[in-house]
Amino acid sequence: MPVARPEPQEPRVIAHVDMDCFYVQVEQRRNPALRGQPTAVVQYNDWKGGGLIAVSYEARGFGVKRSMRGDEAKRVCPGINLVQVPVARGKADLNLYRSSGSEVVAILASKGKCERASIDEVYLDLTEAAKEMLLQAPPDSLEEICMEAAKSNILGLSSDASEKEKNVRAWLCRSDADYQDKLLACGAIIVAQLRIRVLEETQFTCSAGIAHNKMLAKLVSGMHKPAQQTVVPLSSIQDFLSSLPVKKMKQLGGKLGSSLQYDLGVETIGDLLSFSEEKLQEQYGANTGTWLWKIARGISGEEVEDRLLPKSHGCGKTFPGPRALKNNTSVKGWLDQLCEELSERIQSDLNQNKRIAQTLTLHARASKKNERDSMKKFPSKSCPLRYGTGKIQEDAMKLFESGLHDFLESQSTGWSITSLSVTASKIFDIPSGTSSILRYIKGPNSSAPPAISDSSSVPEDPSLDVTPIHEEQCEPSTSEKEDNNRYSAISTKQCPANEEKKNSMKSTGVKGASSILKFLSRDHSAHQEKRRSDGLICSHQGPGSSSEANEAERNVPAQAAVVDRSNSGAEPSGSSNTWMLNVEDIDPAVVEELPPEIQREIQGWIRPSKHPTAKRRGSTISSYFPPARS
DNA sequence: ACGGTTGAAACA
DNA sequence: TTGTTTCAA
Numbered sequence: 203m204p205v206a207r208p209e210p211q212e213p214r215v216i217a218h219v220d221m222d223c224f225y226v227q228v229e230q231r232r233n234p235a236l237r238g239q240p241t242a243v244v245q246y247n248d249w250k251g252g253g254l255i256a257v258s259y260e261a262r263g264f265g266v267k268r269s270m271r272g273d274e275a276k277r278v279c280p281g282i283n284l285v286q287v288p289v290a291r292g293k294a295d296l297n298l299y300r301s302s303g304s305e306v307v308a309i310l311a312s313k314g315k316c317e318r319a320s321i322d323e324v325y326l327d328l329t330e331a332a333k334e335m336l337l338q339a340p341p342d343s344l345e346e347i348c349m350e351a352a353k354s355n356i357l358g359l360s361s362d363a364s365e366k367e368k369n370v371r372a373w374l375c376r377s378d379a380d381y382q383d384k385l386l387a388c389g390a391i392i393v394a395q396l397r398i399r400v401l402e403e404t405q406f407t408c409s410a411g412i413a414h415n416k417m418l419a420k421l422v423s424g425m426h427k428p429a430q431q432t433v434v435p436l437s438s439i440q441d442f443l444s445s446l447p448v449k450k451m452k453q454l455g456g457k458l459g460s461s462l463q464y465d466l467g468v469e470t471i472g473d474l475l476s477f478s479e480e481k482l483q484e485q486y487g488a489n490t491g492t493w494l495w496k497i498a499r500g501i502s503g504e505e506v507e508d509r510l511l512p513k514s515h516g517c518g519k520t521f522p523g524p525r526a527l528k529n530n531t532s533v534k535g536w537l538d539q540l541c542e543e544l545s546e547r548i549q550s551d552l553n554q555n556k557r558i559a560q561t562l563t564l565h566a567r568a569s570k571k572n573e574r575d576s577m578k579k580f581p582s583k584s585c586p587l588r589y590g591t592g593k594i595q596e597d598a599m600k601l602f603e604s605g606l607h608d609f610l611e612s613q614s615t616g617w618s619i620t621s622l623s624v625t626a627s628k629i630f631d632i633p634s635g636t637s638s639i640l641r642y643i644k645g646p647n648s649s650a651p652p653a654i655s656d657s658s659s660v661p662e663d664p665s666l667d668v669t670p671i672h673e674e675q676c677e678p679s680t681s682e683k684e685d686n687n688r689y690s691a692i693s694t695k696q697c698p699a700n701e702e703k704k705n706s707m708k709s710t711g712v713k714g715a716s717s718i719l720k721f722l723s724r725d726h727s728a729h730q731e732k733r734r735s736d737g738l739i740c741s742h743q744g745p746g747s748s749s750e751a752n753e754a755e756r757n758v759p760a761q762a763a764v765v766d767r768s769n770s771g772a773e774p775s776g777s778s779n780t781w782m783l784n785v786e787d788i789d790p791a792v793v794e795e796l797p798p799e800i801q802r803e804i805q806g807w808i809r810p811s812k813h814p815t816a817k818r819r820g821s822t823i824s825s826y827f828p829p830a831r832s
Numbered sequence: 833a834c835g836g837t838t839g840a841a842a843c844a
Numbered sequence: 845t846t847g848t849t850t851c852a853a
Contacts, residue, residue, distance in 0.1 A: 203850080203851095255853090268853085320852080320853065321853085322853080323853085452851085452852080453850090453851070453852090454851095455851070455852070456850065456851055456852085457850075457851090458850085458851090561846095563846090563847090579848085581847070581848085582846085582847055582848075583846090583847085584846065584847080
């Protein structure tokens with residue numbers, strides 16, 4: 203439930219930016235004929251015309267609502283354009299909207315701390331930018347305020363029809379205002395400029411709220427839509443909140459809000475003021491009680507997080523009614539589809555953002571037939587995430603079977619699955635330059651050329667369990683053939699082997715980066731066709747950050763990865779090499795023969811895994827690399 | 833036995 | 845920690 207955060211004593215300038223019926227705008231940009239038309243985006247349309255997930259303002263004028271069916275929307279608004287969400291692998295594919303959202307984030311992140319709150323919303327902390335403006339170019343000269351800023355809605359400002367814009371200008375440059383309101387005025391101007399940039403560069407309109415905290419900014423961002431912004435001056439807060447229905451407040455739209463109404467008779471946020479903090483704590487616990495007490499007073503200490511990317515990736519699908527899945531085969535089929543998409547998405551995240559996900563989770567909804575109606579829920583299950591589509595599919599199926607086992611409690615006749623989803627979470631940045639093994643591979647000279655060359659070099663071993671990953675930016679999927687070509691491009695020429703410890707490897711034919719990675723991995727003869735996309739990895743770093751004392755025990759990723767960024771300065775984008783190795787595939791016997799420094803690093807990658815591990819081959823260096831013939 | 837598909841977060 | 849639950853859009 204909600205938790206109160208300590209309130210920063212410094213006044214902040216926070217904005218919440220919300221795209222107007224975003225999916226519709228994305229489709230309108232793709233097909234400009236839809237502009238200005240009543241339009242809605244639906245996903246699927248077999249059943250009752252599909253479900254609406256976004257509705258244009260024109261269509262809203264006809265009474266079309268989200269949560270209507272396509273058929274119903276057509277009845278209410280016969281002229282409506284219904285655009286379908288793209289379908290891939292039998293499921294709705296939202297990647298187009300994700301990437302469109304990223305375009306917006308990239309622009310909005312330019313003026314201060316930026317938090318991606320959802321696919322189409324961000325929070326901005328503009329405090330510094332606003333202070334700067336107040337010092338350098340305060341908005342006290344009337345005409346320099348841009349048109350868009352002058353169209354702001356100022357909460358509590360008398361909105362005399364024709365005089366409105368003039369009043370707003372006056373408010374924005376008031377010289378007798380509170381310092382805090384002056385900051386807000388600067389924030390409003392900055393946000394107006396940002397919104398214009400978004401429109402110019404993406405063709406998307408958005409609305410925004412500007413206030414002293416996230417809660418207030420969020421509350422008003424949608425107050426005047428579309429394509430408008432709203433400011434909450436200090437003096438307007440109490441009046442605004444006092445009449446605000448509790449359900450409008452974020453976090454109070456559900457059960458907690460209902461409880462406030464039915465148990466305490468609280469209809470508006472103002473009504474909350476008559477309850478002491480102690481009383482609220484008694485009702486809802488210390489955390490939620492304090493939170494309620496504070497929000498009633500417009501206090502919210504939540505910080506804007508500096509995060510432009512999502513914290514997890516999920517793929518799911520529901521199988522309603524007659525479409526429910528009733529046997530293992532159909533579950534496997536759908537799970538494979540979901541895992542394919544998930545794999546693609548985390549691979550993109552790795553290549554584009556140098557991030558690696560550590561946990562795979564499976565969720566399902568199921569009903570048991572025949573059994574006396576057990577309301578029991580299908581348990582979610584998770585395990586360390588291994589890169590590679592095949593591995594993810596394999597693991598997801600195991601998680602499903604485990605969940606099903608628990609769900610059925612060993613006695614059952616029939617079951618049916620009404621929803622499936624797989625999620626990749628615990629995503630961490632891959633740090634650069636910290637890997638001793640990379641230095642080892644590349645030699646002491648850090649400016650040495652990368653150990654991976656272009657496709658002109660001869661494939662060393664098609665079954666190699668090493669995957670240098672290159673992906674064009676924004677290229678969501680690549681064909682199998684392309685992959686094969688790309689992944690074979692590993693050079694063995696580059697490793698300067700000038701240290702004594704390397705001699706044993708040298709003498710057994712281990713010369714280059716790919717060889718060392720191969721060298722680390724066991725079982726590289728198996729699963730030839732699957733291994734292609736399996737990962738290699740080198741280098742460590744888990745969540746806890748390196749300064750933690752007992753970091754090796756926890757906080758260690760199931761997968762370690764290393765990015766060789768040595769050539770990323772020269773290449774404009776996405777060209778750095780990412781190598782991955784499933785940690786469980788590292789052969790301990792081989793590790794023993796490496797220098798202690800490297801051994802320590804590799805130990806840091808390893809953590810207990812729930813996965814059944816393939817049987818270890820009794821292995822030595824020479825069993826992998828027979829002495830080079832000459 | 834459905835607005836579906838995502839996502840974040842707190843809690844046990 | 846994993847798994848559950850709530851909330852939101």
